[in-house]
Amino acid sequence: MAYKIVFEGKLKAGRTHAQTLQTLADMSRISLEKAEATFFSDKPVTVKQFDRLEIAREFQVRLRDAGLVVVVAPVAETPASGIAATPSAGQIFVRSTATVDQSEEPINAKAPDVxxxxxxxxxxxxxxxxxxxxxxxxxxxxxxxxxxxxxxxxxLFDSSVPATVAQAEQALFSQETIFLGHVNVAQISRLERLAGRMSSVEELAAPYGSRLLNDLRRFGINPRIDVDQIVFALNAVPDGGVYLAMVILGKFDPERIRQFLEETYETTTERLNGTSVLLFKKLDRVTCAYSVERAAVIAPGIVLISLPDRMADIRQALNNNTVSDAVDSRWTAYRASHLASLGLFKPVQAARAVPGMGGRLLQGMQTQMASVQSVFLGAAGQILPPGLKVEMRVNTGDKQWVADTAAELRQHLAGRTAGKSRVVPLFMDRLVVDEVPGQLTAALTLDQGLVAAANEISNEGWGAFMSVDSGSPGSRPPEEMVDTDAGPYPAEVDLADLPAYESRHGERYAWRSGPLAATVHAVRLTPGELVEIELRITGRQIPNVPDADIGGSGTVAITAVTDRQGKALLRDEYCGREINSEPAVLKKSDGPAEIQAFKTIRLKSGVPLAAVAAIKARIALDIATRTQTRVLAIPLQDPVIKTDGFYLRFKQVRGGTVDYVVSGDRSRLLSIRGLNAARRYLRSTGAASF
Missing domain, CATH: 1.20.5 (Single alpha-helices involved in coiled-coils or other helix-helix interfaces)
Structure with missing residues (x-):
């Protein structure tokens, strides 16, 4: 028996027609107009079909969590002609077939003299x-x-692009270009739809994806539908910085793009060479520095973004139908065969474009990269075996460097393949090193077999890196550590019964209310001669405290610091690390029912500590009043726990490692603990959800 998920056009309580339509369009990867015609045509629409009822029910719950009202209905089976299903003992159905030779005439119609x-x-x-x-x-x-x-x-694997892409590359490329890249969004979205990503339960639990995608969709922009091609370049500027320029091609509404930029950035509108240009910049909330001011020209089907003084040249190059040889022909040929590609054209300057540790590593490799002319990275679909091919190609004029480097790589791969690991050879077998004069290529094929072994590869790799047991078969079992502080969570809690805060060991505090207390932990003078006060807020005998690496029990926000006359002394901060207005999170501390938060504030310039008469704060406690405890036996029979708005799936339990995925309302989760044979809690050394 097969079962289908049917959408009948009904709306979930509290959700509007527009919200439901947007959800359907996002999940189906179609436009709002097509979603309206498909799902609201006064006829039931079959969204998905499954062979098992429990899977259909699970899918129904995920859709309901996403805001859709659907029903599960059996699929009517049509008996096949000439086939009879006869039940036998043990409820085993045997199919027997009867065929008739249609070329022969009926017996009673044959002539007797034949x-x-x-x-x-x-x-x-x-x-x-x-x-x-x-x-x-x-x-x-x-x-x-x-x-x-x-x-x-x-x-399916066509990577051809419009001629405008080559013109855009020519327009963006200059002597200052460090990186040049291209993404064939239209073809990637097509492959994504054919792969059926909508059936992913984790995706349904959080259907709006990343914060950027969520922000774009608020303005009616869905990159998977509205964007076809993206060409971008990271260019250097004389003062040592870099800026990103790009050309976006698609079917988007220009006004929605403008609205998104105006809300996300600080913008002004000017006319440059007779063209209306939107200038935009953004303040970095951590470094307090503004980004390089860029300009955007927004027109139907195309968006140009670059520096204001480069905009005229880019538009002229785009309007020129001829393609020059300004861009390396090797790059053009490479990009034409990949769905996404990135070219590094100034390897010795790459450190300027990569922040943090990556930039420092590249800076240290400048000597080895001196003979490298360019580096290409790309991803392309592969037919047999079906998969994704990720490739890196190094172009150089030093033929000896290519030969020596290729030999070193092959030797290293051979050594890794010959090791004791059972999984690493799967990875190495799919990694191919190829060389031609002046060119070195390394390609890795990501297919189903490698993806299936990815968890084990990660487990072995991290185990070796962190020098802990990886849980591989044959390895020594991890040493059992019992958590003596851990106890069961109470099923129900009455917040009116929370006990008052009790000091310990002569501890003093400046403020106390209910189970919370606050004290001044430290006073410092910053390099800028500002008075800095660090407060410690502690809560004791707090029930249902989440593990520190999973969540918190509330927040602390400083609202005012005043003198005796009520004058404000708190410094106004709009950027920087841990600014005054940023709340601190109350997290589990040393004891099993103790929470703690530290909050640092700075006074206005020239204000002494003695001037402070009062500090006001807003503390919001987040305590679960009802809990549920689920105990799962190992090996796992049903690795999924789901309730309204919350989904938890255990991917793997091996050795001392538990891999899991959490989606939906993550605040519903308090802790994930292991139990030994005596049903005592085991101590955990860390947590992560992938």
Missing amino acids: TPSLKMKRHTQVHRRRLVWVAAAAALLLLMTGGGLSYYLHT
Whole structure:
């Protein structure tokens, strides 16, 4: 029996038609207009079909969490002609078939004077005629299937792009270009839809994806639908900085793009060379520095972003239908065969474009990269075996460097393959090093077999890196550590019964209310001669405290610091680390029912500590009043826990490692603990959700 998920056009309580339509459009990867015509046509629409009822029910719950009202209905089965299903003992169904030779005439219609030899001759002729037709039909079917498959695969892995892409590369590329990149969003989205990502339960639990995608969708912009091609370049500026320029091609509404930029950035509108240009910049909330001011020209089907003084040249290059040789022809050929590609054209300057540790590492490799002319990175679909091919190509004029580096890489790969690991060879077998004069290529094929082994590869790699047990078969079992502080969570809590805060060991505090207390932990003078006060807020005998690496029990926000006359002394801060207005999170501390938060504030310039008469704060406690405890036996039979708005799936339990995925309302989770054979809690050394 098969079961289908049916959407009947009904709305969930509290959700509008527009919200439901947007959710359907996002999940189906179609436009709002097509979603309206598809799902609200006064006819039931089958969203998905499953072979098992429990899977259909699970999918129904995920859709309900995403805001959709759907029903599960059985799929009517149509009996096949000439097939009878007969039940036998043990509820095993046996199918028997009865066929009739349609080429022979009915017995009662045969002439009595037909001899057996004539009958056999006629039967042989008919049989041969049927074989000819069967062979012809098979050949035709093979031809159609082969041609259709060839067309399908060509369409599926087609990486061809409009001529505008080459013109955009030419327009963005300059002597200051460090990186040049291209993303074929239209083809990637097509592959994504064919792969059926909508069936992912984790995606349904959090259907809006990243924060950037969520912000874009608030303005009616869905990159998977509205964007076709992206060409970008990271260019250097004389003062040592870098800026990003790009050309975006698609089917978006220009006004929505403008609204998004105006809300996200500080913007002004000017006319440059007769064209309306939107200038925008953004304040970095950590460094307090403004980004390089860039300009955007927004028109139907295209968005140009670059420096204001480069905008005229970019527009002229885009309007020029001829493609020059300004961009390396090797890059053009490489980009044409990949869905996404990135070219590094100034390797010795790459450290300027990469922040943090990565930039310092690249800076240290400048000597080794002196002979490298360019480096290309790309990803492309592969037919056999089906998968994704990730590739790096190094172009250089030093042929000896290519030969020496290729030999070193092959030797290193051979050594890794010959090791004791059972999984690393799967990775190494898919990594190929190739060389031609002046060019070194390393390609890795990501297929189903490698993806299936990815968890084990990660487990072994991190285990070796951190010098802990990886949980591999045959390895020594991890030493059992019992957590003596851990106890069960109470099923119900009455907040009116929370006990008052009690000091310990002569501890003093400046403020106390209910189970909370606050004190001045430290006073410092910053390099800028500002008075800095660090407060410590502590809560004791707090029930249902989440583990510190999972969540918190509330927040502390400083609202005012005043003198005796009520004058404000708190410094106004809009950027920087841990600014005055940023709340601190109350997290689990040393004891099993103790929470703590530290909050640092700075006074206005020239204000002494003695001037402070009062510090006001807003403390919000977040305590679960009801809890549920689920105990799962190992090995896991049902690795999924789900409630309204919350989804938890255990991916793997091996050795002393538990891999899990959390989505939806993550605040619902308090702790994940292991139990030994005596049902005592085991101590955890860390937590992560992937």
